[in-house]
Amino acid sequence: MNFIPPYLSVIQARTLIVQGDRDPRYPVELR
């Protein structure tokens, strides 16, 4: 499932997103 904006827009909680560059599958270039 892709969380497109209409899905994500229901989230009201404060959210911290952490993405590191040592993840071999999802490096920070994949935003």
Next chain:
Amino acid sequence: MASAPSAGQTEALNGIRIYFETHGTGEPLLLLHGSRVPARTGSSQPQHGPKLPDHLARSARTWPVQHFAEAVPASRRRADILALLDHLGIGACKEVGVGAGGDVLLHLATRQPERIKAMVLVSATPCFPRQARPIMSRYVESLPEEQQEFFAVIISEASRRFGISSKAQSRLPPVMTI
């Protein structure tokens, strides 16, 4: 919420066995680990870094199910977490999700936003962009041979237990295809 009676417990919830740990008696914080991380804190805590928060609840589908979490739909794992929160008497709490645990948290946040006070998503993705798919398809091949065999076994077991469809299997990397 009542104080935690012990650190590690296994309960039958939502039709499966769920292993979880509770620590401390402060404001609840739910930590959902990634799909390739052992559930027990004794084997997964970083050797260096901050101490565990005052209250920590970890959950995972009991081994070996936790290890093929990616083969179990995150929406199904969301229901597992809701069952665990209900079991613990936690209505809403702050939550941390790492990797696949973060994906479960995204499902929870979009379906039951009232259960989350705040959250941290670590290496979780709201979608898998086109650039990620070649990386994902090569991931298992990059592992040592014994780990590739391990993946093949657990994906086979996941298929048997959860009835993974042939369509879903076709999306798995070649070595993971049953």
